[in-house]
Amino acid sequence: MEHITALTAELLETDRTAGARRAAPAALRAVASAEARAAVGHGTAERSALMELLQVAAWILFDAERHGISRRFSSRALALARTLPAGAASVEPLVLSVLCLQEEHLGRPAESLRISSSVLAGRDLPVRVAAIFHVREARARARLRQDRRALRSLATARDLLADGPGERDPSWTWWFDRSELDGHHGLALADLGDLDGAAELLHEATAAGDAPAYRSLFSTELARVLARAGAWRETDARLSALVDSVPDIGSVRALNVLERTTRTIGRGPRVPRALRDTSGHLSAALRRETGPETGRTHPPYPAFRAVRRP
Structure with missing residues (x-):
């Protein structure tokens, strides 16, 4: 169990500081190592530790856009959760x-x-767990395009978060803070067509200091929202700041954005020459980092059916 717990802690730190691009190979090795070791027993503690490792690996591989293996790890984590007492399966909502x-x-x-509605239908959820799933629902x-219901879910999440951490909040909810909520609120507004509101919230989300590496996604999504709005000067300023940081962006999702x-930009009308030049430099930087995989389409994975607890 100690071996698995150490692997999980190391993966979490790598993902937090360097991002999924660097953590993905280590995640695959960690799962293989944990499953190959005869020391992995059948007790509750061992199964709980393996479930947590699988969940962390699934998250990392999701952010690395490796969806097939990510979903397989999630499925195995949920299958393990079915074998655990309710208290030992506290990571199960994180998987979902x-x-x-x-x-x-x-x-x-x-x-x-x-999935989100099935979780929210449960009774007596911890405060931050409920807030997270209201955001997922939104x-x-x-x-x-369920505009009013989406905004209502976001308002509920914001009210829950305003109450501060609850005594029953699991430790894994540490990452769900105001910046996380602002970022997802902004992305929801972008999907609803409110690009000005989206840009304002995404700007707030990017202002946080020591944020996990995956939150580079909010910076790149802000650039995309500005481009969609035709705010060419602001887009150029945002992309110019990002070009040199491309090698340090650890989220493959962010690179694809x-x-x-x-x-x-390439399809936009009356795009200034300066922005086209910046966009060209950015495209070259992306090719150097990721090659032909950047921007690839997702394979048609079948819909996921969550393992339900008996």
Whole structure:
């Protein structure tokens, strides 16, 4: 168990500081190592530790846009959760929260909504767990163009977060703070067509100091929103600040957003020459970092069916 716990802690630190691009190979090795060791026993503590490792690896591989293996790890984590006492399965909602985000990311908001709604239907959720799933629900409803219901879910999440940490909040909810909420609120508004409101909230989300590496996504999404709005001067300023940082961006999702932003600029009317030059430099930097995989389309993964607890 100690070996698995140490692997998980190391992965979390690598992901937090360097991002999924650097952490993904280590995540695959960690899972293989944990499963190959005969020391992995059948006790509750061992199964709980392995479930947590699988969840962390699934998150990392999701942010690295490696969705097939990410979903397999999530499925195995949920299967382990079925074998644990309720208290020992506290990471199970985190697995489901990643699956909600993944389904929405892959263009299946109805499936994301099904998962989030099933969790929210449970009784007596810890405060931050409930807030997280209201945000997941809002993102799915925004993609489904359910405007009022999406905004209502976001307002509920903001009210819950305003109450501060609850005594029953699991330790894994540490990352869900005001900046996280602002970022997802902004992305929901972008899906609803409110680009000015989206830009304002995404700007707030990027202002946080010591943020996890994956939150580079909010900076790149802000650039994309500005480009969609035709705010060319602001887009140029944002992209100019990002060009040199491309080698340090650890989220493959964020890099793919940048690639889509260059395509938006390429199709845009009356784009200033300076911005076209910046976009060209950015495209070259992305090719150097990721090669032909940047911007690839997602394979048609089947809808995920969460393992339900008996």
